[in-house]
Amino acid sequence: MAEATLRVFRGDSNGGQTVDYRVPIAPGMVVLDALHHIQGHLAPDLAVRWNCKAGKCGSCSAEVNGRPRLTCKTRMDDLPQDQPITVLPMKSFPRIKDLVTDVSWNYRVNRKIPAFEPRPGTDWKISQLDVDRVQEFRKCIECFLCQDVCHVLREHDQKEKFGGPRFFVRIAGLEMHPLDGRNRNALLKDELGLGLCNITKCCTEVCPEEIRITDNAIIPLKERVVDEFYDPLTRMFRRIRGK
Amino acid sequence: MTANYETREHDVLIIGAGGAGLRASLEALAQGASVGVVCKSLLGKAHTVMAEGGIAAAMANVDTADDWKTHFRDTMRGGKFLNNWRMAQLHALESPDRVRELEQWGALFDRTEKGDILQRAFGGHTFKRLCHVGDRTGLEMIRTLQDRGVQQGIDVYMECTVTRLLTDSGRIAGAFAYWRETGRLIVFKAKSIVIATGGIGKAWRVTSNSWEYTGDGMALAYEAGAELMDMEFVQFHPTGMVWPPGVQGILVTEAVRGEGGILRNKLGERFMEKYDPKRMELSTRDVVARSIYTEVKEGRGTEHGGAYLDISQKPAEYVKKKLPSMYHQFKELADVDITKGPMEVGPTCHYVMGGIRVDAETAESTVPGLFAAGEAAAGLHGANRLGGNSLSDLLVFGRRAGLAAAQHAKRVSAPSMDNSQIESAEKELLAPFSNSGTESPYAVHRDLQELMQNLVGIFRTEADLGKALVELEKLRARAAKAGVEGSRLFNPGWHLSYDLKSMLTVSEAVAQSALARTESRGAHSRIDFPKLDPLWEKKHNIIVKEAGAMKRRESPVEEMPGELQQILAAD
Incomplete structure (x- = not known):
């Protein structure tokens, strides 16, 4: 099965660094699916906000490869997979933990x-x-x-x-x-x-x-x-x- | 040991900030009560935001023959007569006023030629009845309520999870909670509590529900001694997305069928002709869901195991205007242009008709001071909910719960807090940090979803349900051992370990009730008992905690007054 690398910010208000995770790719997968895979199998304490996973609630905002996006609407197959996909928290708000910011x-x-x-x-x-x-x-x-x-x-x-x-x-x-x-x-x-x-x-x-x-x-x-x-x-x- | 919490006091504490919780808070506030609203997510993200099709209210703007009696009759028939008749009556009578009120608070609905609120057709409704804004009615509703609440001065405790209701000699005294962000603890003192926490769909694998829908409110009420009613009635919405895998279960609004969408199997047959030739695609949700399931099971499903739903016979501009979010959803997530070709759809766990047993007029549960409204409460929808009756339910009974909760708070003296309850709640909440086992709450959750999907799904049997109860016991043991990595700072693994307990409680209630009900009615279909049983039409299943264990008993359906029986009998 194909895999991708997600480079995700891990840390809190005191600082942190990105950590790489290998994630299996399924057809039609979105970045939020990949983050859920990391939570469920690799890092259970990875902090991510989400609710509807259908682009209707606006909870799962983050910066994917430098662009502010909803992770539930960002398809993995729209991103280059020969390099790590970076997922960082929104920059304009104070960090709480990982991808969760104080809005x-x-x-x-x-x-x-x-x-x-x-x-x-x-x-x-x-x-x-x-x-x-x-x-x-x-x-x-x-x-x-x-x-x-x-x-x-x-x-x-x-x-x-x-x-x-x-x-x-x-x-x-x-x-x-x-x-x-x-x-x-x-x-x-x-x-x-x-x-x-x-x-x-x-x-x-x-x-x-x-x-x-x-x-x-x-x-x-x-x-x-x-x-x-x-x-x-x-x-x-x-x-x-x-x- | 428990000096480590902050304390807040309100006359009325509302748990949940969706449509029911916010409407309750506005009403309690209007009564002069001090009101706090606790919600697991950020304000405005509750499940109501995802509601698409509309609010059912017999305003007769489009079909002038509509009236409350027809709405009442449709609701009772849709619910296979297990509904609380008084709730169905109040709902039909009051929902037009609740919609008008929403409009006066700033909600904007689509309009008729004459400038009135436009109404669309929906499954099981005799007339065009759903007030709507394109396919984002829930968003309009929640923003309107949220902004009014903020203006009127409700205190909102966002990203805060209640894990225990506190009682004083059997009546409500407050609630114990933690802040999801910091993991710090908070105790609320309150004379009245309204549970508006929504449903339980996250216990199934294929679901339209978000992570929040873990049955917390029902589990909280159950632990506090309240009765749960008719928990076997779980609605599988006929049309969820089936492909690609990541989006499986995401809702495809019934408005697609309301606007003329046609269901076909892979042979191109319009199969609803076989199952409900009169109402076709606009039959009730239980019937359409079973029909799609049967087509797939008998080998006439689509490539990815669903049915085709086609709206592309309508002009592209019309589809984009009436169903804009569906258009984008399929385009972006499934590479399908719904103006050009069909969608693939299949049943998805969507809603629970059962819930906390409440009084029709006041929404009060069997625990004094504890109220419930919206999906968390039972009664209005009986054995099957009609589309559009949920948003109106939130408004009608949210308001009633807020009103009665505020009046109750005025009447009663301040309850006293019992420190031993707080200490034991703290111990339970923090226990996963001391578990050294290798069990992961995520793994237990995945197994629970698989179990409920396979054994407590659309079609049920005695053997499956019996097996489910045995397996649930094993999962409960595993969940108790689940450990947590990391700190209390925004830790989803820890959060899930609590949510999991609620899901296990409500799952057991569903399986027990489903096993007992030896008939098929509405959303509850038993392969071994495929017919309606007139005896079961007269009985509710009640789940209650007794001597530390889950007990089931039966309670008679209340006799309907003659004038309502006449309304039901009319055509």
Whole structure:
């Protein structure tokens, strides 16, 4: 039977190193299957997060051969097998153990975002066109791969000032909900640092749900913020009205 | 010895953060209770996220003739009349309101031409009844509940596993748990506990269930003295993926058939004509699963031992729009373009109709202060669950459990904690670290899955079930000796050694109940007793712990009031 070598990070917040494991290959096998084989036969304490193994829950994120991916959707036969396959934890989050990182910061950011609030007097009639428009943002499975790859977080570690692509997608899903009555522009500008994003589209490239994060979520939100806070006519109007 | 734990106190502690747990927490919070939610995974990753097809609710947006009575009748007929009639009635009556409420909290469903919530056809439902968002309804539901919960201020204890319920003279006092990340211990004091831990499917080899589905909640309740009911009814979803091997068991939503998908064997025959000519592919899940199994067994299966499911007669754009995640799933994992050719599918362990016995109105178990909702509870679905009735179950009975748990917490005095229970829970949890044996929890788990797959599967016999009970005893002995490598820091081998105990407990309950029920009804099929037995229509199987051992007894099905009988009799 064919075999592959997985080079997996083993360690915790104090450091660690990669360890090589030989794993038998079956047809259609994904990287998560290989990690489960290691757990079941070679290293029972190998820490890996996973749930659905079907690309629906976004738990099994890691960096495979340098690319942030869901390990449950990364086919072994799509990777070169004449060399070791490296599997490392997401770099932008503190390590807990092996492939498991501390993603709790994301949950803290989420708490800052005001939930949906219907416009008063709505009759709850919605057209399918309006549903289709926001559907894309609501597909997000919170794998946090976009957060992992975003250089504002990955290279510059601006977690205190910046919400990250995941939460711009979430806000886009709320703001473009046909019946939502709230305005989250000040939050985007001041607390979530939308301006720090310089639209390099790295997030879009890694999204397993193929959400066009930059084009469809971030840029329209930037336009909203600009319209409200930086548009010269609006500013002049505000000054006249004394606001 | 046990000063090594932190303590938290809540009026209501909810175990499980899927649809039922989150809906319960929102309701308990609305009642003014302090609420804690404990979950084994990160928030938002629970099994609800994988639900695809939709939420069944008789809103009559598409088929205007639909009403609660028809939904009630469909549910009872689908469940082969073993359902708790009051639960089926409440469920049919209340689910439209629960869906509307979800919409008011921000969930977006697909729409009709008139702008109302769109509903699709599903197996066993007379009318188009499933409110849905493409094939990712569960994701929409869990995000909506999760974000509302976060906004309303529930305390969530993520990646935390409860291993024992603590009691005070027979009533609930709290729970003992550990943090999966650090291995540190935590004790919750609570007047009410809601079990919303889902199912048990991880005890089978071919399953659509994630690692979390190890029957913890049922095992916890059983150990605390609660009754389990109708555990023999395990649903095998007819359509799981069968190829390639790594994806075997992953769910293929019933919405494929709801949208017009056709089942064929390798000879090209539309075989459902033989098994249920009236309802064809949209027959109930038990019937379709057995039909596929039989076709394969009799040599008419596909190359990889399944049936063909074909939706490619529909326009490609339609398929991609209505079944987007199925399209991607097959394209990426199986190299199959479902808009061009058929999928290969076969039965996969999916859901358990049995569970903790609860009161229909309050969701309270037989232990005061202990409630259960969703898949962990028994009653609503009887001998077979209809697709789409699960998400509505979570909302209707999640809410009822949260409400009753909060009211119970207001009524009762603070329970006292018994240190000896905490000490013994700690000892049990940490025991694998002192086991020096070579037994691996992974090996025991693999053998358990093989055993349940082969001996307690779709078709059962007395000989197989008897053998299963003997083998389970051996596995229990092996599990007790399983050792753990490494430290308490995020250690999956150690985590599994606890989950394994729960799986063994629920597996034994399933095998015992299945052995006793000498008939075939719904999802329970006995080759040696292939017919319905009218006597068994009047009996539930009850599993309870007595004097340290698992005991089974029978309990009569509650008589249905006349007006509901009339609804059932109507056509």
